[in-house]
Amino acid sequence: ETVLTQSPGTLSLSPGERATLSCRASQRVSSNYLAWYQQKPGQAPRLLIYGASSRATGIPDRFSGSGSGTDFTLTITRLEPEDFAVYYCQQYANSPPWTFGQGTKVEI
Amino acid sequence: EVQLVESGGGLVQPGGSLRLSCSASGFTFDSFAMHWVRQAPGKGLEYVSAITYNGGSTYYADSVKGRFTISRDNSKNTLYLQMSSLRVEDTAVYHCVKDSRSRSLWSLDYWGQGTLVTVSS
Numbered sequence: 001e002t003v004l005t006q007s008p009g010t011l012s013l014s015p016g017e018r019a020t021l022s023c024r025a026s027q028r029v030s031s032n033y034l035a036w037y038q039q040k041p042g043q044a045p046r047l048l049i050y051g052a053s054s055r056a057t058g059i060p061d062r063f064s065g066s067g068s069g070t071d072f073t074l075t076i077t078r079l080e081p082e083d084f085a086v087y088y089c090q091q092y093a094n095s096p097p098w099t100f101g102q103g104t105k106v107e108i
Numbered sequence: 109e110v111q112l113v114e115s116g117g118g119l120v121q122p123g124g125s126l127r128l129s130c131s132a133s134g135f136t137f138d139s140f141a142m143h144w145v146r147q148a149p150g151k152g153l154e155y156v157s158a159i160t161y162n163g164g165s166t167y168y169a170d171s172v173k174g175r176f177t178i179s180r181d182n183s184k185n186t187l188y189l190q191m192s193s194l195r196v197e198d199t200a201v202y203h204c205v206k207d208s209r210s211r212s213l214w215s216l217d218y219w220g221q222g223t224l225v226t227v228s229s
Contacts, residue, residue, distance in 0.1 A: 044222060047208065047217045090153075097168060
């Protein structure tokens with residue numbers, strides 16, 4: 001099983017600042033099958049990024065994903081008030097069951 | 109508009125059973141794999157199970173293997189999760205999730221709001 005470790009656990013920032021979230025895999029994620037999701041309180045998660053760097057439909061370009069192999073990053077340039085949420089990475093390489101990281105909370 | 113509406117959650121005693129349903133609309137249901145993902149209160153996301161678009165293959169997390177059964181009825185656009193031998197640690201909101209790529213296993217693009225399962229005596 002591929003274990004995903006996200007860091008930091010909590011990121012305290014202000015609107016307009018840049019957020020950099022890390023996701024490290026215990027083994028190589030083949031073909032960069034890595035996704036990022038955003039979850040706000042009381043809501044279902046929303047797909048932000050798939051294939052490590054491709055934005056999902058309707059996702060603003062201030063969200064970007066990068067990385068390969070075992071190290072992946074989600075960057076949010078110029079945080080908007082609605083971006084304060086919990087972010088999860090998830091790998092979908094090979095057959096399920098897949099795994100999620102434990103989450104990073106971005107707070108004001 | 110894609111809609112996924114879960115039902116069937118509730119309070120059940122340890123060792124009991126429950127069947128969750130997910131009614132899907134707004135997309136060609138029989139073209140997409142479907143998944144269940146759960147979230148314990150105040151905790152992160154945990155992948156539970158998946159089923160291919162035609163029901164030909166199913167997958168389970170080790171934590172539920174042998175106790176949970178995923179299935180689908182493409183004629184009714186409905187996904188199911190039969191849960192048995194329930195444990196306290198199965199307490200969670202269970203989300204029905206659509207795969208993002210037709211006839212494949214890919215990222216998870218649409219999530220239902222979830223149904224709460226509480227296992228307690």
